[in-house]
Amino acid sequence: MLLAATLLAVLTAEAPECPPTGAVMVVDTARHRLVLCEGGAAVRNYDVATGANGPAPKRVGWAQTPLGTFTLTQPRASRQFHVFIPLANPDPKRFSAWAIGVHGPQRGWENAGHVNVESDWTLGCVAVASDAEIDAIAAWVREKRARRIEVR
Numbered sequence: 001m002l003l004a005a006t007l008l009a010v011l012t013a014e015a016p017e018c019p020p021t022g023a024v025m026v027v028d029t030a031r032h033r034l035v036l037c038e039g040g041a042a043v044r045n046y047d048v049a050t051g052a053n054g055p056a057p058k059r060v061g062w063a064q065t066p067l068g069t070f071t072l073t074q075p076r077a078s079r080q081f082h083v084f085i086p087l088a089n090p091d092p093k094r095f096s097a098w099a100i101g102v103h104g105p106q107r108g109w110e111n112a113g114h115v116n117v118e119s120d121w122t123l124g125c126v127a128v129a130s131d132a133e134i135d136a137i138a139a140w141v142r143e144k145r146a147r148r149i150e151v152r
Contacts (some may be wrong), residue, residue: 009028016152018042023144025072025102025137026152028128029055029065034126036104044048044140046133047117051124055151063123066100068105069150075138079105081127083134087149102126102149104134125152 016017016024018037026035027048035045051055071088078084081103103125107117116129138148 015098022148023113023146025141025149027148027149029067034128034137036137038144038148044136045136046128047114049117049122049127050120051062052120052127055065056118056124057087063120065124065126065151067151069148072102072141072149075141078103081105081134082107082110082131083138084137085134100124102128102130102134102137104128116131 005045016026016031016033016035018024018026018035018040020040022037022039024037026037026104027033027050028035029050032048033045034044034048037043053067054064057067066087073086073088075083075085082105084101084103086099086101103129103148104110105112109113110131112129114129116127121127128137
């Protein structure tokens with residue numbers, strides 16, 4: 001019982017609230033957390049780095065992470081980040097030069113671990129600390145057929 005309570009505390013520590021239904025990825029840009037949600041409950045969470053110039057609630061500029069709800073597309077291999085999970089561009093007027101997604105660490109830094117998420121360095125994407133983490137997230141997206149991400 002103590003192990004279950006401890007595990008629940010770890011899974012929900014500083015995690016944003018999950019939507020009540022479906023398999024949804026939630027990113028809390030203020031807390032630098034990505035949470036995989038199923039049916040309103042957090043099942044995994046990860047530390048993340050976001051855009052070097054912060055979040056962008058209205059219009060994305062250079063190195064800003066867009067806030068809002070977006071469609072996830074299929075994870076794909078990436079020479080630069082190991083795995084890249086693109087977000088579909090919902091509004092070309094708001095987001096020009098769209099290439100935003102969730103990805104692993106930049107090549108050359110794949111063995112740096114948590115250093116990869118200690119500061120915001122991306123051009124607007126959400127990055128996790130390791131190849132193992134992005135592999136697990138991509139597998140979850142495929143298995144659960146997750147198609148929604150909320151970036152707050």
